[in-house]
Amino acid sequence: MHAMSKAMKFNLAMITYSGYLPFLIVMLIIYSLLSYAMGFNTHFTRHETGIGELIDRIEDMRELAYSGSLIFITVVFYILPLTRVRNGRFENASAAVLPLSLPVSRREYAHSRFLYTGISSLLLVILFTGLIATGIWCRSGSLGAEGRIAVRTWFALNALMINAVGMLSVAACLGAKIFLIPVSAIFIAASAFIWLIPPECIYQFTASPFFWPVIAAFIILTDMVSVLFGTSLFRKRDI
Amino acid sequence: METVVELRNVTKDFKNFRLEDVSLALERGYTMGLVGANGAGKTTIIKLIMNLLRKDSGTIKVFGMDNQAFEKEIKQRIGFVYDENIYPDNLRLCRIGSLISNFYKDWDQERFEKYLNRFDLDPKIKLSKLSRGMKMKFSIAVALSHNAELIIMDEPTSGLDPVFRREILDLLHNIMEDGERTIIFSSHITSDLDRIADVITLVDNGKIVLSMSYDEMMRKYRVLKGPKVLIDKIDPSWLQGVRINRFGFDALCLEGEKAAREFGNTVVLEKPSIEDIMVYYSGKVGACNE
Numbered sequence: 001m002h003a004m005s006k007a008m009k010f011n012l013a014m015i016t017y018s019g020y021l022p023f024l025i026v027m028l029i030i031y032s033l034l035s036y037a038m039g040f041n042t043h044f045t046r047h048e049t050g051i052g053e054l055i056d057r058i059e060d061m062r063e064l065a066y067s068g069s070l071i072f073i074t075v076v077f078y079i080l081p082l083t084r085v086r087n088g089r090f091e092n093a094s095a096a097v098l099p100l101s102l103p104v105s106r107r108e109y110a111h112s113r114f115l116y117t118g119i120s121s122l123l124l125v126i127l128f129t130g131l132i133a134t135g136i137w138c139r140s141g142s143l144g145a146e147g148r149i150a151v152r153t154w155f156a157l158n159a160l161m162i163n164a165v166g167m168l169s170v171a172a173c174l175g176a177k178i179f180l181i182p183v184s185a186i187f188i189a190a191s192a193f194i195w196l197i198p199p200e201c202i203y204q205f206t207a208s209p210f211f212w213p214v215i216a217a218f219i220i221l222t223d224m225v226s227v228l229f230g231t232s233l234f235r236k237r238d239i
Numbered sequence: 240m241e242t243v244v245e246l247r248n249v250t251k252d253f254k255n256f257r258l259e260d261v262s263l264a265l266e267r268g269y270t271m272g273l274v275g276a277n278g279a280g281k282t283t284i285i286k287l288i289m290n291l292l293r294k295d296s297g298t299i300k301v302f303g304m305d306n307q308a309f310e311k312e313i314k315q316r317i318g319f320v321y322d323e324n325i326y327p328d329n330l331r332l333c334r335i336g337s338l339i340s341n342f343y344k345d346w347d348q349e350r351f352e353k354y355l356n357r358f359d360l361d362p363k364i365k366l367s368k369l370s371r372g373m374k375m376k377f378s379i380a381v382a383l384s385h386n387a388e389l390i391i392m393d394e395p396t397s398g399l400d401p402v403f404r405r406e407i408l409d410l411l412h413n414i415m416e417d418g419e420r421t422i423i424f425s426s427h428i429t430s431d432l433d434r435i436a437d438v439i440t441l442v443d444n445g446k447i448v449l450s451m452s453y454d455e456m457m458r459k460y461r462v463l464k465g466p467k468v469l470i471d472k473i474d475p476s477w478l479q480g481v482r483i484n485r486f487g488f489d490a491l492c493l494e495g496e497k498a499a500r501e502f503g504n505t506v507v508l509e510k511p512s513i514e515d516i517m518v519y520y521s522g523k524v525g526a527c528n529e
Contacts, residue, residue, distance in 0.1 A: 013330075013338055098325045101289055102342040103314040239291040 010099060011116050020080050027072045028124075034068060035128040035154065039135020042150045051203070054146045058153050058199040058206075065154075066194050069161035070187060073124060078117055078166040079183060082173045092179050096239050110174050110231040117170045118223055121163040129155040152206040156215055157194065164222040165190045171230030177237065241267045242303070243389055243421040244288060249297030251283060258283050258445045261297070265438060267388075268418040270411070272436030272453075273425035274517055279442045281425040282322070285393045288423070289319065301389065315344060318382030322394035324374045326366055332377060333362035336384075343385035354380035372403040379407065383414065390414075390422045396431050408434050429513035439513060441520055448520050461495030462515055464488070465506035473498070480519030491519035 042057050082092065099109050132154045136147040143151065165186055172182035205211060244265040251258040258280045265271045273281045286292040287299060290306050299306040301313045326335050332355060340346040355362055358376040366374060375395055382390055390411075396404040408431055414420055415435075426432055432439065440450040449456075463478070466487045477498060481490040491511060492498050499508055511519075 009341065010338060013334075097291060097321070098327075100291055101314065101317075101319045101321075101325070102339065103311045104342065105310050236293060238293055239286070 005112075010102075011112055020076065023080075024076055027076045031068060031072045031128065032131055034064060035131040036135040038064065038154065039132035039137075039150070040139050042132070042136050042147065051146075054149060055199045055203050057150060058202050061150070061153055061157055062194055062199060062202065065157035065161050066191055069128075069158050070165065070191065073162050074165050074169065074187075077120065077124070077162075078169055079173075082170070082179075092173060092177055096174075100239055106235045107231055110234045111227070113170055113174060114167065114223075114227045114230065117166050118163070121166045122219075125155060125158040125162050128158050149203065149206050152211055153202060156202070156206060156211075159215060159219055160194065161190060163219055167223050167226035171226040171233075174230045175233030175237065243267050243301065244271075244423065245298075245300045246284070246288070247298045247300075249284075249287060249299060250295045251287060251292060252295055256280070256283075256445060258287075261447050263440055263447060263450050265421060265423065267421050268415075269437040270415060270422040270424060270435050271438045271440055272432030272513070273423060273440050273442060274429055274432055274513055275425075275427065275442035276517070276521060277427060280445045281427075281442050282393055283445075284442065285391055285423065285425060288391060289314075289317070315385075316388045318385065318387030318390040320375070320378040320382050320390070320392040320395045322397055324366070324371075324378070326374075326377070326381075328367040329365060331363055331365055332360055335366065335377075336362070336381065339381055340385075345386040347384055347386065351380060351384035354383060372399045375399060375403075375407070379410070388420060390420060392422065392424045394425055394427070396426060396428055404428070404431060411435055429517060432513050436513075439516075441517060443517075443521050449516070456516065457510065459493065459495055460511050460516060461492045461498065461508040462511045462519075463490055463492035463495070463498055463506055463508055465502065469502065469505060473502075480521075491516060 038057075038061060041060075042054075096109070100106065129151055133143060133147070133151045136143055136150065140147070168186045169183045172186060173179045176182055205214070242264050244263070246261050246263050249258065249261040256278070261280075261284060263271075263284075273284060275281050283292060287294055288301065288306065290299075290310050293307075301309075302316060304313055306313055330338070336348070336351050336355075340348060340351070352362070354360075355377075358373070358380060360369070360373060360377055360380065366377065369377065379392075379395065382392075396407060399407070411422060411424070412435055415422065422435075424432065424435065436453050438450065439453050439456055441448050463473075464487060467483065470481070470483070470488050474494075477492055477494045478490040479493060481488055492508065495508055498506060
């Protein structure tokens with residue numbers, strides 16, 4: 001555990017000084033504002049046609065999550081710091097050569113990567129969910145039933161696009177030397193998944209009493225699968 | 240005498256390259272020069288020792304421990320220098336030092352600063368501002384700042400000018416004086432190994448073709464030159480990389496003393512350099528045969 005916390009600290013420093021930090025901060029601000037604006041706009045629909053307008057809003061959220069969460073957050077926070085450009089090609093960053101030459105086991109290093117991704121992605125999801133709720137509350141003074149569904153929807157979409165995709169992508173980066181193909185496959189699968197589910201189904205899911213247990217189980221399961229597969233492949237592969 | 244590094248029948252397969260049945264041993268206090276042409280397998284051996292590559296078969300022991308099962312314990316005692324920079328370019332040297340220091344129980348900050356000072360490296364400068372030679376010096380400073388018992392260096396002198404190279408070799412010479420440290424030093428610049436290596440291991444096309452002490456090699460081996468008529472009279476097992484030309488033949492003679500006794504003045508026997516040995520063993524000289 002002690003070595004893992006050192007590796008975690010090392011990871012954070014690597015990401016902080018990877019050169020992407022300003023870009024990362026700008027994306028965080030933009031996406032925070034977008035989340036807030038999404039909540040602020042949701043107010044108008046709530047007082048007009050109820051569920052129909054709410055489903056339209058879910059559709060908007062789906063589009064924003066598809067493009068925004070994935071590109072603004074997951075790529076910038078979890079993929080770019082793991083890559084480097086050499087001879088005009090994206091490569092898996094050689095950063096692993098340094099930590100793996102230090103007294104850290106592969107398992108500890110992989111776990112520290114997942115710990116960083118898991119914690120930070122959940123914090124981001126909570127932040128964006130908090131901001132959409134703030135947007136709704138600021139405009140109407142309360143959340144209301146529809147507002148709560150909007151907040152749950154935003155949480156679910158971001159949990160998928162940021163936490164699940166982020167963890168699976170880190171697993172792919174750790175597990176495969178040439179990682180662009182598996183990472184692209186994860187992105188395409190996640191986007192297709194969101195795209196193919198009708199907003200009405202999303203509404204029914206977010207309005208159901210099973211929402212929180214199901215979403216919690218989904219997060220835990222995806223994260224566990226990512227950690228198990230990523231760590232196991234990383235322990236066996238050449239650096 | 241403690242065996243610090245031991246590889247036994249290690250094999251590693253890649254798509255276009257195979258490291259085959261590699262066995263070698265290095266005792267405490269010695270410097271092993273891993274020599275071979277580019278692509279011969281030197282870096283693969285080093286990466287296998289460092290557990291950056293996973294072996295397909297065989298055993299690798301460092302300080303008597305399996306290098307996968309006791310990876311952390313072993314790496315506490317290893318200093319490493321690779322042929323390319325692996326440290327983050329955007330960080331200042333002092334920051335990299337403080338990050339790395341967290342991992343080592345025996346990190347000596349005073350010694351780290353002393354080395355930076357000795358190498359004229361400003362702790363406040365970013366690594367990206369340094370030349371290749373200076374980056375290499377920084378890597379060496381890090382490797383020497385945690386009392387590493389085994390120092391593994393993969394082509395540390397390639398691409399460096401002769402002054403830098405000499406400085407690094409002198410430094411290695413100094414740190415070996417206490418007899419407690421062991422060094423594995425890979426290079427295709429064989430003149431560097433002539434200066435510091437106690438043991439020479441020659442790697443060619445994924446195989447260890449020779450591993451023996453430098454002194455023994457220099458005592459036994461000779462470059463033998465003689466008339467063509469003699470070639471059939473010499474035991475073929477004595478010769479390596481025979482080259483025949485209009486005037487006679489030349490080859491690396493593995494039994495220099497015996498050849499001198501048997502053939503006397505009819506042959507010329509010269510002391511070989513590591514480069515001679517490497518070239519004759521690689522078999523590339525055969526390409527010039529008539």
